[in-house]
Amino acid sequence: MRRSQKFEKPKNRKGTLMQLGGYLMRYKWRLLLAILLTIGSNLLALVGPLLSGYAIDAIELGVGQVNFSRVFYFAFWMVGFYLASAGLSYGLEVLMITISRKVTYAMRKDVFNKLLDLPIGYFDVHQTGDVISRITYDIDTVNSSLSDDLVQVSSAVITVLGSFLMMLAISPKLVLIFVVTVPLSLLMSKYLVKKTRPLFSRRSGKLGKLNGFVEEMVSGQRTLKVYDQEESTIKRFDIRNKEAVEAYYNAEYYGSMIFPMVNFINNISLSFISVFGALLYLAGEMTIGKISSFVLYSRKFAGPINEMANIMSDLQSALAAAERVFDLLNELSEAPDAKEAVPLANIRGDIELCHVKFGYDSQQRIINDLSLKVKAGELIAIVGETGAGKTTIINLLMRFYDADAGQIYIDGKEVHEVTRDSLRKAYAMVLQDTWIFYGSIYENLTYGKENATMAEVVAAAKAARIHSFITHLPDGYGTILSDEGANISKGQKQLLSIARAMLLEAKILILDEATSNVDTRTEKKIQEAMRNLMKDKTCFVIAHRLSTIQNADHILVVDRGEIVETGTHQELMRMTGRYWQLYQAQFE
Numbered sequence: 001m002r003r004s005q006k007f008e009k010p011k012n013r014k015g016t017l018m019q020l021g022g023y024l025m026r027y028k029w030r031l032l033l034a035i036l037l038t039i040g041s042n043l044l045a046l047v048g049p050l051l052s053g054y055a056i057d058a059i060e061l062g063v064g065q066v067n068f069s070r071v072f073y074f075a076f077w078m079v080g081f082y083l084a085s086a087g088l089s090y091g092l093e094v095l096m097i098t099i100s101r102k103v104t105y106a107m108r109k110d111v112f113n114k115l116l117d118l119p120i121g122y123f124d125v126h127q128t129g130d131v132i133s134r135i136t137y138d139i140d141t142v143n144s145s146l147s148d149d150l151v152q153v154s155s156a157v158i159t160v161l162g163s164f165l166m167m168l169a170i171s172p173k174l175v176l177i178f179v180v181t182v183p184l185s186l187l188m189s190k191y192l193v194k195k196t197r198p199l200f201s202r203r204s205g206k207l208g209k210l211n212g213f214v215e216e217m218v219s220g221q222r223t224l225k226v227y228d229q230e231e232s233t234i235k236r237f238d239i240r241n242k243e244a245v246e247a248y249y250n251a252e253y254y255g256s257m258i259f260p261m262v263n264f265i266n267n268i269s270l271s272f273i274s275v276f277g278a279l280l281y282l283a284g285e286m287t288i289g290k291i292s293s294f295v296l297y298s299r300k301f302a303g304p305i306n307e308m309a310n311i312m313s314d315l316q317s318a319l320a321a322a323e324r325v326f327d328l329l330n331e332l333s334e335a336p337d338a339k340e341a342v343p344l345a346n347i348r349g350d351i352e353l354c355h356v357k358f359g360y361d362s363q364q365r366i367i368n369d370l371s372l373k374v375k376a377g378e379l380i381a382i383v384g385e386t387g388a389g390k391t392t393i394i395n396l397l398m399r400f401y402d403a404d405a406g407q408i409y410i411d412g413k414e415v416h417e418v419t420r421d422s423l424r425k426a427y428a429m430v431l432q433d434t435w436i437f438y439g440s441i442y443e444n445l446t447y448g449k450e451n452a453t454m455a456e457v458v459a460a461a462k463a464a465r466i467h468s469f470i471t472h473l474p475d476g477y478g479t480i481l482s483d484e485g486a487n488i489s490k491g492q493k494q495l496l497s498i499a500r501a502m503l504l505e506a507k508i509l510i511l512d513e514a515t516s517n518v519d520t521r522t523e524k525k526i527q528e529a530m531r532n533l534m535k536d537k538t539c540f541v542i543a544h545r546l547s548t549i550q551n552a553d554h555i556l557v558v559d560r561g562e563i564v565e566t567g568t569h570q571e572l573m574r575m576t577g578r579y580w581q582l583y584q585a586q587f588e
Contacts, residue, residue: 016323020142023103034095035154041088042158044081046166049300051078053170053293092151100146104139110329111135117333120400121360127212134328137211138204138321145318149311156304163301170294171286174273178301181269188261192254199251200320206247208324210240251317273298335402337419344422347507348411349376349538351397356406358396366392368562370406374554376507379539381549383582384558390542393558394510397540398424428506432513434493441470442477444496449503456503464499466492491519509539546583555579 024031051074058070112135123131167175217224217233224233277291286294351374359365366389374380382390395401396408399420408415415423428448436444445460446452457477461467469492473479481488488496501509543549550569557565557572557579565572565579572579 013319013323016319016326019326019329020322023106024099024146026106027099027102030095030099034092034099034151037088037092037095038151038154039158041085041092042155043162044085044088046159046162046297046300047081048078049293049296050166051075051081052296053287053289055289056292057287057289096151097147100143100150103146104143107142107325108135108139111139111325114329114331114333118331119334120395122331124360127209127216129210129212129215130208131328132215133208133211134324137207138324141204141321142318142325145314149314149318152304152311153315159300159304163297167294167297167301170290170297171277171280173280173285174276174294177269177272177276181265181272185265188265192261196251196254196316199247199254200316201323203244203247203251203317204320204324206240206244210244213237213240269302270295270298334420338416341417341419344410344413344418344426346411347426349426349507349536350374350409350411351508351538352409352412353393353396354407354409356396356403356408358392358401358403358405360392360401365404367396367403368560370562372556372563374538374540376538377536378553379541379551381541381543381552381555382558383543383546383549383555383579385582388558388560390558391512394429394512394540394542397510398427398429426506427508427510428501428504429510430494430497430501430512434490434497436481436488436493436496438480438482440475440478440480441473441496444481445477445500445503447500449505452503457499460499460502463502464495466495466499469495507537509537510542511540512542513544546579557582 055071055074055078058074115131115135164175164178213236217237224230273295277286277294280286281288281291351372353370353372356367356370357365358367370389370393372393382393384390392401396403399415402416410418410423410426437447442454442457445457449456454477458467461470470477470479541549541552549555552569554566555569555572556563557577559578565575565577567575573583
């Protein structure tokens, strides 16, 4: 299949960070302001320990030997600097929350748009719950990291550099202690991060699978209860739940080791500072105030390193979540229309398939060598056993999938020569699995034709034999249908879907087991009404109940991706071949 790609798929964490950075750069001016606020806040906070040392040096040996005016002077400035730092920190927090909210909105919007841009094949192999998990849980995890962890990382970098420079200015000799302890902290952190990184990716994956399983079980409640599978389902859920909990525990447990290990090493450095600082004081190289300032700066220096180790698990979790989000965004989209493709206009409804071959994967071919010619206005019925390739033919006609070989023509134009949008608008489709969204009956019926008049809606509803039911509802066509139409029967949902298809100005109609949820009498009435309503329109009907297609212009019998018989009902019955066997089997 020919497909396109919107983003370059990242091969590693660097690629993920670059794509995440792309979202942040959309708000570069706000980001620049955030950087300035971060620098300002941390630099103001770094002045405090220096002023504290000056205040302590104002204390002389002996009782009452304190220069209080000097102490109060430096204390006053300390309060001022810390207040200013706190104000800038508050502004930074508000700004980062705003940026992360905008990034989250943009990311979720891009993911949703991407979902609409993906080929049908993507949803055939990915669980709905897992997709929902990416657009909700994973993006929320990234959002939390952006608003909290990014600020801490930025502050840590500035604080560490600033504290180091201040300690270097106070005593280069004491700084030598960190030559040993800092590399040891970094090596320990790097080792533990490398070990725990796969655990966070596994955690996100297991949570996605758990959500997918829960979504399937919730949507299949009726089937679950009919087959008395509650106990079995609980056991299966327990397995997946246990896997998700274990993955979560392992990630958090091993991730939590980083902070105490790094904190231990930094506390050792503080012990060394106390000992060597005392020796330098005795040698007259440092004052008590300078030692105090150095200790405070060493805590500021070590604190961010501890914090970095502490939030490392959060950062890894966010990166794992971001990878899942970008994996979806980097999926191959549907192939773009050819440059020379033109909109399909003045549609008649002639369809032709020439030696079409297709398989959903390279290992198994569904359509082997299919050729078919349908004239405008004909009613074509497609029958065959399950897996024969009936629905696959429809998927190829609408370009949900592209054929591996062969050509498909509509009105004499090869489907790749026309735009996909105009091609699909040429069809109206009613599937066995009906789709009703939350909204009024009127909104559901006019989904494909929003400018439809009430008279047109009523005419379609009458033709679909659903008008009487609608008028007996309290609010008529304004009645609100709940999620997936749970407050009406399957048969009524099917009739609404048929009425919705009737409203479209499409020249080609596809009915894939469209009347499977209605009784035989209603089905016959619907077919009669549709036959009158859809004159001069090409109709494809996939049916298992052969008694409903006896009036078809042509009946195609499909077996293993090939048309093995074709003709009218009477002609096929006289052949006593495959169709005759299928027909007889239904009445045995």
